[in-house]
Structure formats: structure tokens, C-alpha cells
Amino acid sequence: MSNEETNKKTRLIVLAALLAALVFLATAYILHIPVGGNGGYVHVGDAFIYLAAVLLPTPYAMAAAAIGAGLADIATGAAIWAIPTMIIKPILVLFFTNKTEKIINMRNVVATLIAGIVGTVLYMLAEGIMIGSIQAxxxxxxxxxxxxxxxxxxxxxxxxxFDKANIKVKYHLLAA
Structure with missing residues (x-):
């Protein structure tokens, strides 16, 4: 492996770790609002999962999503949700593209809607399995x-x- 390839992989791992930390913080502590009696909560951590999806290659973004969101569940007393979270959150990454210079484009805006619906449905199924009632x-x-x-x-x-600051071009984050 060449020095350039090693540097690129190192940059990607560091960025994935940074985004996992942002997912964790935004999920566990920033606008963290407990809802219902099921241990769930409302947060804006998914925004940083979406950001990981448009800045990183898919496997790195999926890892950042699983690690950041899973650790947030464990740290906030919602450990029962950690395994479903570590399965569901990486799936949300799949709807976005990282292959354009701009983060905000039609596909990524629509992807937020699709990811929101898919995530809600998958959590509903997970909760249905845990409580024994899909209807409830x-x-x-x-x-x-x-x-x-x-x-x-x-x-x-x-x-x-980020688009205004031209982050993807400036930091060589364009997908090949």
C-alpha cells in the first residue's frame, strides 16, 4: 500500500471517528428528549448520520452511524435499543449519495424523507417484537x-x- 493510500485511509478513519462522536453527542445530549415509556427519545443525531453518509464512503459512514448511535443508547440508559439501533442506523446511510461536489442536492434532500420513514418503520417493527404487539x-x-x-x-x-465553504472539494472528500 502506498503512502498516499495509507494517508487517505487514515483520513477516512479519523473523519468516521469524528462523525461517530458527533452522532453520539447529538443523539445523547443535544436536544435529547425522552418520549413514552419505552426508553426511547427524540434527538437530532440522525442529522450527523446523514452528514456521514454524504462525506464518507458507505462502509465508513455505516460504521460511524452504528458506533455513534449505539453508544448513545448505552450511555443514556436505553441499552435495550442498542442492538436494533446498530442495525437500523447504518441502513439509513444507503439512501444518500457522496458522489457529488455538493452535500445538498435533490437526492440527498429526498433521502432525508426516505431515511426518516424507513427508520421509523424499522424501529416500530423492533419495538413490536420487543413488546409483542406491532399495533401498539x-x-x-x-x-x-x-x-x-x-x-x-x-x-x-x-x-x-458546508456547501458554501466548499468542504467536500477543500478536504478531498469526493467519492471516486
């Missing part, structure tokens, strides 16, 4: 629809700021 989980999951909206708004605001 569906009713409780309706509150969870607020979270994807907040995360989408934060992602778009941060993404527009």
Missing part, C-alpha cells in the same frame, strides 16, 4: 416521526453551510 408499537411510533423532521432540518442547514 405503531401507535407509540407516531411520536417518533418528529425526530426525522428535526434531523432533516439540521442536516440541510449544516449541509448548506
Amino acid at each position: 408499537a405503531f401507535v407509540m411510533s407516531l411520536v417518533g416521526l418528529v425526530q426525522p423532521l428535526g434531523s432533516a432540518i439540521v442536516f440541510i442547514i449544516v449541509g448548506l453551510a
